[in-house]
Amino acid sequence: MLTIGEAGERTGLTRKAIRLYEHRGLLPPAQRSRAGYRLYSDDDLAVLAFIRRARALDLHLDEIADILSLQRGGEQPCGHVLGVLDTRIAEIDRTIAELKTLRQSLQAARDTARADQRQGHRAVVCRIIDSQAPDHTP
Known part of the structure; x- marks a missing residue:
């Protein structure tokens, strides 16, 4: 013991x-x-x-x-374990898809910011976020 x-x-x-x-x-x-x-x-x-x-x-x-x-x-819990693992894999796949979408939004915001800097545009707060952020909050 x-x-x-x-x-x-x-x-x-x-x-x-x-x-x-x-x-x-x-x-x-x-x-x-x-x-x-x-x-x-x-x-x-x-x-x-x-x-x-x-x-x-x-x-x-x-x-x-x-x-x-x-x-x-x-x-024997192996059948149950397979179901649990399938569920976790599906959750991870959804998270990856959401992260890819977020990455695209961030890249678009960065590209807009760089273009605005080159053109000398200014914003009251931050045009990058105003022009690219999705309308919903998590």
Whole structure:
């Protein structure tokens, strides 16, 4: 059995993260030493390592909790994981498309600013933003 500090060193997680995962139910409640210190088993370390890898893939804690719940219930969660990954990929694709549109707007604003500078145009505040910014705010 390992203390929370030792578990953190082995998994690369902070004590705070380990306590959070336990509080959120991703990790079963830790056993306690006679002095009240949290103690973690090899199985707990395996779960912590899984959580760390899942977070590295940018999975949300509730998604990780669902996966762990399926596994703990005796199911193979791989089908569910594929769905989660497909959803995350679609979210990333939407974000990339939005960023490409934003990049085009920024380039157009920069090009307008350079043209205005060459022509000596002035604006009350900043013509670059007035002429290029989309009408909606996020």
